[in-house]
Amino acid sequence: MSIALLKKSITIYKPIFLWNILVSLLTVVFFILNGFSQSGIYSFAIFIKLIGWSFSAGIYFMFYQSTAYFFKNQGIGFKKIMANMVLYDLIILIGILMISTICRDFLSTVLINLLQIEKY
Amino acid sequence: MQGLFIDSVNQSFADREVLSSVYLNCNVGEVVGLLGRNGSGKSTLLKIIFGSIKAKFKYLNINNKVYSKGYLSKNLSYLPQDKFIPDQINVLQAINIFCKKHATELHRIEFVAKHLKSKFYDLSGSECRFLECLLMIYSDADYVLLDEPFSQLSPLLVDEIKRHVNLAKVYKGFIITDHYYKSILAVSDRIVLLHNKCNYTINNEDDLVTYGYLPGFTA
Numbered sequence: 001m002s003i004a005l006l007k008k009s010i011t012i013y014k015p016i017f018l019w020n021i022l023v024s025l026l027t028v029v030f031f032i033l034n035g036f037s038q039s040g041i042y043s044f045a046i047f048i049k050l051i052g053w054s055f056s057a058g059i060y061f062m063f064y065q066s067t068a069y070f071f072k073n074q075g076i077g078f079k080k081i082m083a084n085m086v087l088y089d090l091i092i093l094i095g096i097l098m099i100s101t102i103c104r105d106f107l108s109t110v111l112i113n114l115l116q117i118e119k120y
Numbered sequence: 121m122q123g124l125f126i127d128s129v130n131q132s133f134a135d136r137e138v139l140s141s142v143y144l145n146c147n148v149g150e151v152v153g154l155l156g157r158n159g160s161g162k163s164t165l166l167k168i169i170f171g172s173i174k175a176k177f178k179y180l181n182i183n184n185k186v187y188s189k190g191y192l193s194k195n196l197s198y199l200p201q202d203k204f205i206p207d208q209i210n211v212l213q214a215i216n217i218f219c220k221k222h223a224t225e226l227h228r229i230e231f232v233a234k235h236l237k238s239k240f241y242d243l244s245g246s247e248c249r250f251l252e253c254l255l256m257i258y259s260d261a262d263y264v265l266l267d268e269p270f271s272q273l274s275p276l277l278v279d280e281i282k283r284h285v286n287l288a289k290v291y292k293g294f295i296i297t298d299h300y301y302k303s304i305l306a307v308s309d310r311i312v313l314l315h316n317k318c319n320y321t322i323n324n325e326d327d328l329v330t331y332g333y334l335p336g337f338t339a
Contacts, residue, residue, distance in 0.1 A: 008217070012206050069204035072172065073218065073259070075194035 005076065005084055012067055013085075016056050020085075023052030024093040028100045032107050049093065053086065060085060123147040124196070124263045124293060125181040126169050131161065132176065138164055139175075140317040146293040148262055151285060153308030154297040155322070155333060160314040162297040163201065166265045169295070170198040182263065197259040199266045203248055205255070207241035214240075214255055222258040225287070229254065246272045250281070257284050257292075264288075266296045270303050282307045301328070 010017055030045035064071075064078055071081060100107055129142040138161040146152045156162045167173040169180065171189025180186065182193045190196040197218070205214055211232065215223050226232050231247075232254065240248055249272045256264055270278045278300070285294055285307050298304050305311065311322035315331050328334045 011208060011213075067204070067206055068172065069198065069200050070206060072170070072191040073197055073204070073256075075191055077189075077191075 002084070005081075006088055008071075008074075009081065009085065009088075012070075013060065013063060016059050016063070016085075019059075020052060020056055020089045021092060023049060024089070024096050027052075027093065028096050029111065031097065032100055032104060032111060053089070056085070056089075057082060122183050124169070124183075124190075124295075126165075127179045128177055129165065129168060129175055130177045131164055131168060131173070137317055139168075139314075142314070142317070142319050144169075144295070144312060144319060146263060146295050148291065148293045149289060150309045151289050151294040151296060151307055153304040153311045154295055154314065155301055155304060155311060155328070156297075156314035157333060161317070162314055163267050165314065166198065166267050166295065166297060170196060170265055172198075195262050197256045197261040197264045199252060199256040199264070199269055201267050201271070203240075203245075203252070205240050205248070205252055208239060210237055210239045211251060212236045214251070218255045218259045221260045222288075226254060226258050229284075246274065246277070249273060250277050253281050254284060257281070257288050257294075261292075263293045263295070266294065266298075268298050269296060270298045270300045278303055301333075 027045045027049045030041050030048070060082060061078070064081065068078070071077070123145055124147075125145045127143045129139050129144075131137075131139040138159075142161075142165060144152070144154075144165065154162050154165070164173060168175045168178055169190045171187070171191045180188070180190060182190065182195055185193065187193050191198070209217075215226050215232075215236075219226055227236075231250070235243065235247070235251070240251075243251065249269075253266065253269045253273075256266060256269075269281055273281065282303060285296070288294075296304060296307065305325065313320045313322050313328065313331055313333055315333065320327075320331055322328060322331075325334070329336045
């Protein structure tokens with residue numbers, strides 16, 4: 001894991017990073033809505049995250065074709081980039097989950113209120 | 121054995137054999153010119169050395185270490201035929217990524233100094249090509265593979281590239297291929313011709329006629 005590689009990856013794959021963070025946020029919403037106690041919602045959240053990862057792996061690969069020599073000239077291959085991306089994303093997901101667990105009461109109140117406003 | 125050394129390269133595409141038992145070496149301090157007709161396998165050979173194409177068989181040794189892919193040595197730079205630096209990177213960022221050791225040499229070049237803050241997106245095709253050439257010439261790697269570095273460049277820029285190759289070869293080894301054979305002959309210490317799937321050492325321009333690379337041979 002390297003911070004320099006993270007910086008370069010963010011510069012080049014910015015849209016994919018944002019996509020992964022959005023999927024992580026969506027996943028966390030399910031956890032906040034009592035996902036831990038309801039196995040169905042919990043499984044669905046994990047499923048969304050896995051689908052998100054497989055989509056982003058495909059998109060990374062498409063982007064990688066045009067930037068392959070940029071990374072290979074630094075001695076970095078596709079597998080290393082992918083491994084790093086998934087690792088960073090996992091760290092971000094765990095971070096969001098931890099923060100949301102700490103602020104769970106607040107977030108669940110806000111989310112339920114927001115959902116009720118939408119309903120009416 | 122210090123140096124870049126590739127031996128027994130065999131490669132074919134579908135049923136067509138492109139390279140057969142090809143051998144090439146390059147040491148620090150020399151420029152090896154690689155010539156050949158269209159489709160003779162020049163670019164394929166460079167890609168095999170760099171590791172972006174997998175050969176049927178090859179033996180690659182860089183500074184006494186065997187590699188399956190040259191780029192894994194982190195001591196090999198490759199300038200492909202197409203643009204390879206992403207548009208969103210600026211020139212200064214590219215210098216900091218590829219040329220940490222020789223950044224001062226690059227900053228001294230007027231064109232580079234003028235465009236340090238420019239993103240590659242803002243530059244013309246030939247300006248991008250010129251900058252990519254310079255970045256690879258002054259990269260941190262000991263060995264540099266340049267695939268058609270003179271294409272898209274005006275004669276003045278071609279001379280500029282040749283001058284920088286000569287300056288940098290003191291501490292680097294270069295393998296250059298291009299169809300501007302006169303420029304290749306001028307800049308190279310040694311010429312290798314790819315012909316009939318094999319490599320031939322070229323001693324003078326007459327050899328190029330003999331092997332059918334240049335017109336004029338009558339049997």
